[in-house]
Amino acid sequence: ERDEDETTLMKELPQHACSYCNIHDPASVVLCNTCKKWFCNGRGSTSGSHIINHLVRSKHKEVTLHMDGPLGETILECYNCGCRNVFLLGFIPAKADSVVVLLCRQPCAAQTSLKDMNWDQSQWQPLINDRSFLPWLVKIPTEQEQLRVRQITAAQINKLEEMWKEDPGKTVEDLDKPGIDEDPQAVMLRYEDAYQYQNVFAPLVKMEADYDRKLKESQSQDNIVIRWDRGLNKRWIAYFSLPKQDGEMRIMQGDELRLRYCGDLRKPWTDEGHVIKIPNSFGEEVGLELKGMTDVPTECTRNFSVDFVWKPTSFDRMLTSLKTFAVDETSVSGFLYHRLLGHEIESEQSIKSTNPKRYTVPGLPELNHSQVYAVRQVLPKPLSLIQGPPGTGKTVTSATIVYHLCRGDRERGGRVLMCAPSNTAVDQLTEKVHRTGLKVVRLCAKSREAIDSPVAFLSLHRQVKALEGYGELEKLQTLKEDQGELSSADEKRYRTLRKQAERELLQNADVICCTCVGAGDPRLAKLRFRTILIDESTQATEPECMVPIVLGAKQVILVGDHCQLGPVVMCKKAARAGLAQSLFERLIILGIRPIRLQVQYRMHPSLSQFPSDIFYDGTLQNGVTNAERGPSNIDFPWPIPDKPMFFWVTTGQEEISSSGTSYLNRTEAANVEKIVTRLMKCGVKPDQIGVITPYEGQRAYVVQYMQYHGSMHANLYQELEVASVDAFQGREKDFIILSCVRANEHQGIGFLNDPRRLNVALTRAKHGVIIIGNPKVLAKQALWHRLLGHFKDADLLVEGPLNNLKSCLMSFSKPKKPLIN
Amino acid sequence: KEEEVKVNKKLEVVKCEEDDEFIAELERTMTSELTGRKMDSTVNKVNSSDLALPMNRGFKGHKIDGNSVQFSVMMKKGSKQQFKKMDIPVESEFASNLFDKQKAVVRE
Numbered sequence A: 001e002r003d004e005d006e007t008t009l010m011k012e013l014p015q016h017a018c019s020y021c022n023i024h025d026p027a028s029v030v031l032c033n034t035c036k037k038w039f040c041n042g043r044g045s046t047s048g049s050h051i052i053n054h055l056v057r058s059k060h061k062e063v064t065l066h067m068d069g070p071l072g073e074t075i076l077e078c079y080n081c082g083c084r085n086v087f088l089l090g091f092i093p094a095k096a097d098s099v100v101v102l103l104c105r106q107p108c109a110a111q112t113s114l115k116d117m118n119w120d121q122s123q124w125q126p127l128i129n130d131r132s133f134l135p136w137l138v139k140i141p142t143e144q145e146q147l148r149v150r151q152i153t154a155a156q157i158n159k160l161e162e163m164w165k166e167d168p169g170k171t172v173e174d175l176d177k178p179g180i181d182e183d184p185q186a187v188m189l190r191y192e193d194a195y196q197y198q199n200v201f202a203p204l205v206k207m208e209a210d211y212d213r214k215l216k217e218s219q220s221q222d223n224i225v226i227r228w229d230r231g232l233n234k235r236w237i238a239y240f241s242l243p244k245q246d247g248e249m250r251i252m253q254g255d256e257l258r259l260r261y262c263g264d265l266r267k268p269w270t271d272e273g274h275v276i277k278i279p280n281s282f283g284e285e286v287g288l289e290l291k292g293m294t295d296v297p298t299e300c301t302r303n304f305s306v307d308f309v310w311k312p313t314s315f316d317r318m319l320t321s322l323k324t325f326a327v328d329e330t331s332v333s334g335f336l337y338h339r340l341l342g343h344e345i346e347s348e349q350s351i352k353s354t355n356p357k358r359y360t361v362p363g364l365p366e367l368n369h370s371q372v373y374a375v376r377q378v379l380p381k382p383l384s385l386i387q388g389p390p391g392t393g394k395t396v397t398s399a400t401i402v403y404h405l406c407r408g409d410r411e412r413g414g415r416v417l418m419c420a421p422s423n424t425a426v427d428q429l430t431e432k433v434h435r436t437g438l439k440v441v442r443l444c445a446k447s448r449e450a451i452d453s454p455v456a457f458l459s460l461h462r463q464v465k466a467l468e469g470y471g472e473l474e475k476l477q478t479l480k481e482d483q484g485e486l487s488s489a490d491e492k493r494y495r496t497l498r499k500q501a502e503r504e505l506l507q508n509a510d511v512i513c514c515t516c517v518g519a520g521d522p523r524l525a526k527l528r529f530r531t532i533l534i535d536e537s538t539q540a541t542e543p544e545c546m547v548p549i550v551l552g553a554k555q556v557i558l559v560g561d562h563c564q565l566g567p568v569v570m571c572k573k574a575a576r577a578g579l580a581q582s583l584f585e586r587l588i589i590l591g592i593r594p595i596r597l598q599v600q601y602r603m604h605p606s607l608s609q610f611p612s613d614i615f616y617d618g619t620l621q622n623g624v625t626n627a628e629r630g631p632s633n634i635d636f637p638w639p640i641p642d643k644p645m646f647f648w649v650t651t652g653q654e655e656i657s658s659s660g661t662s663y664l665n666r667t668e669a670a671n672v673e674k675i676v677t678r679l680m681k682c683g684v685k686p687d688q689i690g691v692i693t694p695y696e697g698q699r700a701y702v703v704q705y706m707q708y709h710g711s712m713h714a715n716l717y718q719e720l721e722v723a724s725v726d727a728f729q730g731r732e733k734d735f736i737i738l739s740c741v742r743a744n745e746h747q748g749i750g751f752l753n754d755p756r757r758l759n760v761a762l763t764r765a766k767h768g769v770i771i772i773g774n775p776k777v778l779a780k781q782a783l784w785h786r787l788l789g790h791f792k793d794a795d796l797l798v799e800g801p802l803n804n805l806k807s808c809l810m811s812f813s814k815p816k817k818p819l820i821n
Numbered sequence B: 001k002e003e004e005v006k007v008n009k010k011l012e013v014v015k016c017e018e019d020d021e022f023i024a025e026l027e028r029t030m031t032s033e034l035t036g037r038k039m040d041s042t043v044n045k046v047n048s049s050d051l052a053l054p055m056n057r058g059f060k061g062h063k064i065d066g067n068s069v070q071f072s073v074m075m076k077k078g079s080k081q082q083f084k085k086m087d088i089p090v091e092s093e094f095a096s097n098l099f100d101k102q103k104a105v106v107r108e
């Protein structure tokens, strides 16, 4: 069904919020009768309260109290003559009675006749006292309240008052709007307040959104040929292949595309659908499942066009969360608010937490000392960072932390929200937490409900089906599946019942898992989450991380590894301005020390040596000793038997790929095939092998080359994954083959010039790594110079045929740029 | 209520030219409004008959709770006189003055 539009349930600033600083306690604000703007009785950083600042600068003189204040809605005026000029008004008390009256100073309070009506004129108390209204008449907000809202300076107040003279509609936000063409303001380390934080990040999010939209809309493809098919759920699936697939645009599962028929065999037609299959070794075709069921032009196969459907949802949710962080003071705890903005805080509060007797949790593997230390450190802390290098079991650690938080928080009904930027990572988290026996709900986007996953049975829409007490809903559900659509009455009934069931499930869940942007789902808006854990947080932009955090966080745990891939930011300008720096990294710079998991279980010890030294100060320890290693004892011609890795010198020339925007290297592709075939001959299954290459051109060429020139059966090579580093992030294979393709240092991409990508490429393999490339050229880059040195010193830089590898005596010149680590 | 977060950031007045200007302007406004009012011939002598405090208010002493005294503010609703409750801090002049006056009455 179509997405319901997301009514912003976001808490809006009340109408009576102070026009300077947004304080909105009714007892602390006063209405200026002339310009109908509200101002508070707090000073902020000026010498007078905001209302007085305004009255003096604007020459306005009359005010009204807020109806919810102590005196209710009251225009301040002289009791006797009705004069409303606040600069002339004041209180005088009765002689011996606890009564006061507001009078104008001249003439009413000065009349001699007052004395015999037993008013005490000598006790005249002006309304404006110490440059503010009397504190008992209009409450002065506490220091804490004032530090939590917009900090505005006297100079900014002046500027704003000037702006109001021409255009009363202006708001305090207009003070910060940069000129349109100016470069965006760069991300900062510390922020004065959450408004400044919003003013820095919102433009960057908008830039990325515009770039993404333009990029998607430019990818429209015409004269596409369709192969029609019908899914199990009776929905129509259109299979087609997209010629131009290079560059940044990669179709992902769940992406939304629009199909248009532009031929003349029938009237024009269009519908949207989401991608259920993407180009892989099984075939270059894209599978698109359409939403509509009727009038689908399945009789036509030619003259179709495909457009990318751009959805602003994720960007809107990030922008909303930035606004919530500023406007809603219940969005995060006071402590987190100041800590996230980089303010120094005297004493760190600790979260009341039980320290469990045993840290290892049922259903999950035994924790090592480093994991136990991390869990113990994190439980009482309101804000902590965990660095999980490759293969150190950070998902198990996260699930353990969440288990103890839920169990330890029984009485306060601690419901935990677990997020990650990618769906695959969220699925892994969900699976691990489910194993501990906690009640878990996986919330996924409506457009992804049809996509199968190992934890589909835990998704909200599946659990709704299995919920007892909702027989009618189940009936309507099956009816809808059979007929594809319901009558409008049934549909309405179906939706209300489903909403009810969803709310019930979400209420009783111990843990809710979703992507960072998924946390902005309206179904979560009314829930409050005390604790938020974000895994792979180093792959999310700051605004992305804020989406879950502003749901009421009192405790935030960020898990990630800033030595691996950072967030994907397509717009270079936004990336340069700092959008590509994760919140995890900024907090490290602010002085929060990440707790590092040190025992890795993935890589054979000789494979972890280089990454540990270069990226993790040599601290990585190997959990599984050599002896317990798996199939490295296969009959493969490793130059050194107990060291399953080598650099195979290959000096073939790279070429521009057919698409003209990418590269391929035939000699390297041939060597890849030789290694793959030799591995498979030793009994290694195709899905245990991964080939990583930075270029789409090489990816397509290697897949094709292996199938045609591979000496074993073609479909064996089909199951083998050939992809970029990014596609392998967060995953592992038994054997990894890196094909560098080319390495001219000024424009290389992928793991050729990005240390973090190289770290990821080198840390995907469990049992063996083979790098294929031309050392002469690669060594120009400092990091590669060091890597090649590592292989050379270990006598693992080899050349020649696979069954007769000789050490290569090539020497490399000094790298140009020094190694910046 | 959420615990107090002691932030090293203090709310202090940031001295600057615009703020000094504001202070001076406020002084000017107070004095000029008063002198203007005094010289305003249209402000006629106003009868202050209804300013009389009704005696039957039944003054039963002032209520103190916590650190404030409960006063009443004499106000007009249309032409009708009404009293609204108002808590005034014990340490304010009004309150301390009220206590002294009452002690004096008792002494007499």
Ligand SMILES: [Zn+2]
Binding pocket: A032, A033, A034, A035, A036, A037, A054, A058, A060
């Ligand atoms: Zn005004």
Ligand SMILES: [Zn+2]
Binding pocket: A018, A019, A020, A021, A022, A023, A039, A040, A041, A042, A050
């Ligand atoms: Zn204010």
Ligand SMILES: [Zn+2]
Binding pocket: A078, A079, A080, A081, A082, A083, A103, A104, A105, A106, A107, A108, A109
């Ligand atoms: Zn008067």
